Amino acid sequence: MDSVEKRTSSRREEAYNQLKQAIIDKSIAPGDMVNERRLAQTLGISRTPVREALQMLEAERWVTVLPWRGVVVRPVTPEEVDEVFQLRLVLEPVVVEMLVGRISRAELYSLDELLRRQARIASPDQGGQFIAIDQEFHLYLAEKSGNARLLSFMTQLRDIHLRLGVETVGNLNRFEATLKEHRAVVDALKEGNAMAAKQAMLYHIVHTHEAISSRVKKTPQNQGDAL
Known part of the structure; x- marks a missing residue:
């Protein structure tokens, strides 16, 4: 070149x-x-x-x-939201199941630090940063699974996740719930409980899906200006 x-x-x-x-x-x-x-x-x-x-x-x-x-x-459609979360429901519980028994103390400490960072900015005026750390949390789990193809696939979904996540920026309750749900995943990993880790991740994804779907359906589309 x-x-x-x-x-x-x-x-x-x-x-x-x-x-x-x-x-x-x-x-x-x-x-x-x-x-x-x-x-x-x-x-x-x-x-x-x-x-x-x-x-x-x-x-x-x-x-x-x-x-x-x-x-x-293009607006994000309810159908696209459903497609993304259908994939997450399949992939991410598998990720945490793979991590049980193999994730190190240092890696668990890194997850704790991510949650501390996220908790410090859990407010609507810092929603973009909160969502960015949210994605960092999920991609870190995928990276530590050791499955390169899975990590690559989830990385491809990252930008659309970021765009979808913005839909919940005004919802302080959802910020607080996200922190609790992330904490439940990390606690299950610390305990070495594969079933609890999978259930915690499933719960988190289902409730995030519901929050975003509700917001997308309420948001008027195709009413923008020229740039």
């Missing part, structure tokens, strides 16, 4: 990452139109890497290209 190709690739990744983050934190809301030319000017790059970044996001179902109109941010 020559220097020109490297610069183009770097700018495409920059545009891709900034757009995705803006969608996750809702700086660009569902239904907003994304103006390719204006975005290129904002980022200080040409339109080509912006166009390529938008094509990548369309392939991942984050945006939709509307012929002769532009690009619109």
Whole structure:
């Protein structure tokens, strides 16, 4: 790859990452139109890497290209929420079951530290950080399972998890419940109780699913502005 190709690739990744983050934190809301030319000017790059970044996001179902109109941010649908949590219900109880008897004291300490960090920011005004640590917690468990394919798959779901998690930012009760549910998982791992660990994770995923589904169904979609 020559220097020109490297610069183009770097700018495409920059545009891709900034757009995705803006969608996750809702700086660009569902239904907003994304103006390719204006975005290129904002980022200080040409339109080509912006166009390529938008094509990548369309392939991942984050945006939709509307012929002769532009690009619109797709809302998260109830069906997509269900699909994501169907996968989590299958994968994550298996993760904690695999960890029982093999997770080290140092790794359990790291989980405790993650929960302490999360507890310190359990407030709606720090919702984005709370959700980021939430994902760090779940990916740490997957990493320590030793199953590289499982970790890779869950990493692919991370961004959509972050986007879904934002739906619960205004719910302080859900923050507190999440901390208790995470603690139950860690306590079961400390006790070496595989059944309790699986049940704690199932409980957590089911209740998170219910909270997010309820919020998504109540949220008006496709009422954004142009960017």
